[in-house]
Amino acid sequence: MHGDSPGFFYRSRVGRLMLCALSTGLVVVLIMWNFPDPDVRAGAQDQVRPVVNALAINQGWGLFAPNPTRTSARVYAEITFSDGSREVFDFPDGEPFIGVLREFRWRKLERRLRQDKNSALWRPVAQWIEVEVGRADVDVVRVELVREQSRLAEAGSGKPLVWEVERFHTYVPAGTPSVEPVE
Amino acid sequence: MCPRALHRLSPLNEHVVIDRRRSLLAPPRRFFAAWGQFWLAPMRASTYVLMRSALALTVIVWLVMVLPDLFAFYSESGVRPNPVYSDYRYGLFQWFQSDTAIVVVLVMTLVAACAVLSGNLVRLFGPLMWLGMMSFQLDNLSVLNAGDELLRVWCAYFAIFAVVTPNSASSISVRDLYRPNRDEALAPVWLLRMAQIQITLIYPASVIAKLDGGTWQDGTAALYALQVRDFQRLWVPESLTDNLAVGRVLTYLTLAIEIAVPVLLWIPRTRRFAIVVGMGMHLGFDYAMRLGFFVWSMAIGYCAFLTPREADWILRKLPWIEPALELEQPDPVAPMATM
Numbered sequence: 001m002h003g004d005s006p007g008f009f010y011r012s013r014v015g016r017l018m019l020c021a022l023s024t025g026l027v028v029v030l031i032m033w034n035f036p037d038p039d040v041r042a043g044a045q046d047q048v049r050p051v052v053n054a055l056a057i058n059q060g061w062g063l064f065a066p067n068p069t070r071t072s073a074r075v076y077a078e079i080t081f082s083d084g085s086r087e088v089f090d091f092p093d094g095e096p097f098i099g100v101l102r103e104f105r106w107r108k109l110e111r112r113l114r115q116d117k118n119s120a121l122w123r124p125v126a127q128w129i130e131v132e133v134g135r136a137d138v139d140v141v142r143v144e145l146v147r148e149q150s151r152l153a154e155a156g157s158g159k160p161l162v163w164e165v166e167r168f169h170t171y172v173p174a175g176t177p178s179v180e181p182v183e
Numbered sequence: 184m185c186p187r188a189l190h191r192l193s194p195l196n197e198h199v200v201i202d203r204r205r206s207l208l209a210p211p212r213r214f215f216a217a218w219g220q221f222w223l224a225p226m227r228a229s230t231y232v233l234m235r236s237a238l239a240l241t242v243i244v245w246l247v248m249v250l251p252d253l254f255a256f257y258s259e260s261g262v263r264p265n266p267v268y269s270d271y272r273y274g275l276f277q278w279f280q281s282d283t284a285i286v287v288v289l290v291m292t293l294v295a296a297c298a299v300l301s302g303n304l305v306r307l308f309g310p311l312m313w314l315g316m317m318s319f320q321l322d323n324l325s326v327l328n329a330g331d332e333l334l335r336v337w338c339a340y341f342a343i344f345a346v347v348t349p350n351s352a353s354s355i356s357v358r359d360l361y362r363p364n365r366d367e368a369l370a371p372v373w374l375l376r377m378a379q380i381q382i383t384l385i386y387p388a389s390v391i392a393k394l395d396g397g398t399w400q401d402g403t404a405a406l407y408a409l410q411v412r413d414f415q416r417l418w419v420p421e422s423l424t425d426n427l428a429v430g431r432v433l434t435y436l437t438l439a440i441e442i443a444v445p446v447l448l449w450i451p452r453t454r455r456f457a458i459v460v461g462m463g464m465h466l467g468f469d470y471a472m473r474l475g476f477f478v479w480s481m482a483i484g485y486c487a488f489l490t491p492r493e494a495d496w497i498l499r500k501l502p503w504i505e506p507a508l509e510l511e512q513p514d515p516v517a518p519m520a521t522m
Contacts, residue, residue, distance in 0.1 A: 006225075007349035010371060016219055019347060023222045023373065027380055034388040053271035055339045056317040059332050061388040066396030068404050072412035092252070096416045096473075101248040104475040105326040107413045109262065112325050120264045121325060128255060128262045152410050155403035156427040161412070 025051075034061065072161060073149045075110040077129045080142040089129050114147040114168070126171030145169040221376060228355045228370035229494035232302070234378065234486040236357070236498075238337050239300035241479045242312060245334060246293050249319070256323045257285050263323040274318035288318055299341075302356035309345025309353065313338040330477030336381065337483050344374040357498055378487035383445040385484075390441045399438065402431030414472045440464050448488050458485055 009015040029051050032044035045052075052058055077089040091110060094103035112118045113125060126143040134140060144167045153159035255261045259280055268277055275288050292315025298308035316338045320331055345353050352370045360368050398404040408414065409424040423429050440460055447457035462485055469478040486494070498504060 006352070007347070009347040010223060010349075016223055019373070020215075020219050020222055022343075022347075023376070024218075026377065030381065030384055034384050036387070036391045050271045053269060054273065055343075056272070056313075056321060057336045057339050059329075059336055061329070061385050062392035063329055063389055064404060064408050065389065065392035065399075066394075067398045068408040069411055070407055072410070074413065100416060100473050101244065101475060102251060104328065104473040105249075105252065105256070107473060108328055108475075109326050110413065118325070121262070124264045125262045128260065131260065150412075152407055155398075155406040155410075155430055156425055158425050 030057075033057075033059065070152045071149055072152065073111060073114050073147060075113050075145065075147050077126070078144045078146055078167070079129070079133050079140055080144075081135070082139040082141050085138070087133060089133055113145070114149065116168075119169075122169040123171060126169060127173075130171070130173055140173060143171040143173075145171075222371075222373055224372050225352075225369040226372045226375075227491035228352070228368040229360055229491040229498060230375060230486065230489050231370040231372075232355055232357055232360060233489065233494040233498055234375065234483060235302075235305070235341070235353075236300055237483045237486050238334075238341060239296045239312070241334060241476060241483060242296040242316060242338065243293065243300065244479070245316075245331075245476060246289060246296065246319075250289075253285060253289065254282060256326055257319065258282050261323075263325065266322050266324075268321065272321055274321040275314065276318050276322040288315055291315055292319070302354045302359070304350065305353040306345050306348070306350045310342040313342035328475050328477065330475045330480045333385075333480035333484070334476055337378070337480065340374060340377045340381070344371075344377075348373070357501070357504055360495070360498065361504070375487040378484050379448070382481075382484040382487070383448065386441045386445040390438060393438065399434060402434045403427070404430075405433035405437060406430035409471055414474075416473045417470050419471050437464065454488060458488055461485065 007015075009019045029048045032048050033041075033052055035041040035044050075091070079087045079089055081087070091106040092103055093106070094100055109121075109125075113121050122145060126145060129143050130140045146165060146167050148163050148165050150161040150163045153161070249256065256263065257276065266276070268274065276284065279288075292312060295308040295311040295315060299305055299312055313335075316335050320327055320335050348371055355368045355370060359365065393399040393404070396404065398407055406424060406427070406429075409419055444457045444461040447453040448461070450457075462482065465478045465481045468474060489497070
């Protein structure tokens with residue numbers, strides 16, 4: 001190392017021993033966290049979770065595993081205003097070069113949002129949409145989250161996607177009068 | 184005293200005992216010495232500087248790309264439900280939840296990443312960069328993917344490295360590497376080793392997780408992955424995404440690469456080939472699918488497998504390096520003037 005002292009961890013015997021022990025410990029933690037057998041892994045992860053959580057080195061490498069998803073999905077919102085008008089809200093989209101580094105997060109959110117197990121997300125998302133689409137002259141009286149899903153056809157069959165549309169969450173802001181949407 | 188005299192003065196059995204102890208302790212000693220060398224040996228700092236720069240640059244781009252959605256993702260009025268921090272998980276937004284705090288942490292992380300990029304006070308700013316990234320990522324898990332996770336893991340390793348390594352080594356800048364009349368710039372190899380091991384663990388974990396999948400076994404997994412609408416990025420001909428033969432080739436090639444690369448990366452003769460094949464696969468994925476920062480994060484890890492000479496070659500290609508170095512070349516007239 002240039003110039004100054006190499007520092008406690010590289011100069012002294014104790015420091016070097018500590019650093020080697022830390023390195024060994026980290027490697028053991030990583031191996032336990034990523035252990036191949038799922039049953040052993042679950043137990044091992046419990047043992048090392050404090051270290052992994054504290055360092056925020058949680059990781060999972062089951063990408064497209066055990067199978068890639070077989071569902072194409074889109075989530076959007078239908079907004080009803082107090083004057084009876086309606087509007088469709090789409091989450092931010094972007095161009096596929098630079099913008100994709102922003103919008104992949106929204107696609108990730110959409111994917112999680114459509115799943116019933118993530119219902120805790122639905123209300124905060126609907127409330128956020130209410131603020132996003134808010135207008136000065138009219139109130140938002142209803143936000144409906146809609147999922148559009150299509151199971152992929154068998155690989156190589158060439159069949160087109162068949163979309164199913166479902167309103168899966170309705171949010172009515174507190175204190176707003178009930179208004180039937182204009183069809 | 185010569186060894187022969189020692190032999191004569193010492194009882195024979197004691198001499199034998201000493202030798203046996205030595206022979207018993209020699210392999211573990213050699214192992215520990217090699218283990219220490221593996222983690223702590225100093226190396227020309229080019230590879231470290233390249234990896235550090237790639238990490239800091241990725242963090243900067245990550246933060247810039249989150250900027251338009253900063254309050255949507257992290258404010259209390261945003262899309263997240265009240266974040267739940269599991270045991271031993273920490274983030275600044277656990278304690279500071281105002282919009283002002285979000286902006287302050289963003290600025291802090293950006294400043295830290297810029298300092299790390301330029302090689303200034305890395306011992307201080309490395310841990311701050313990790314703290315900032317951890318705070319953002321753990322506060323809203325619903326918008327993260329594996330690329331974000333890996334970036335956070337690199338930040339954690341880098342923070343540990345920055346804490347244990349003196350500033351003189353961790354803060355070496357690109358200019359320091361090529362400054363004339365300077366001792367060779369060396370840095371401990373610790374960070375590179377952690378990155379190498381992490382990259383090596385990712386692939387087997389990924390392959391094992393896929394082995395039970397029917398689509399990976401029958402060779403159709405790649406076709407399904409390419410057909411998911413919300414993943415699609417750039418144009419891929421339909422004749423490819425719906426062709427079973429192509430699907431089998433892509434699926435089994437992916438598995439083969441993921442099995443082979445972590446081994447080939449450690450063999451000197453195949454290392455370059457493994458880097459090209461591994462990065463080629465990730466760039467291919469990134470072309471076809473919206474994977475965010477995954478290819479960026481993998482590239483940071485692959486930097487750790489470059490030799491200093493290869494890292495030098497890349498660093499010298501940076502457009503702002505050569506002009507800066509030319510300015511710093513010693514004036515050939517000056518020594519003559521002192522004569």
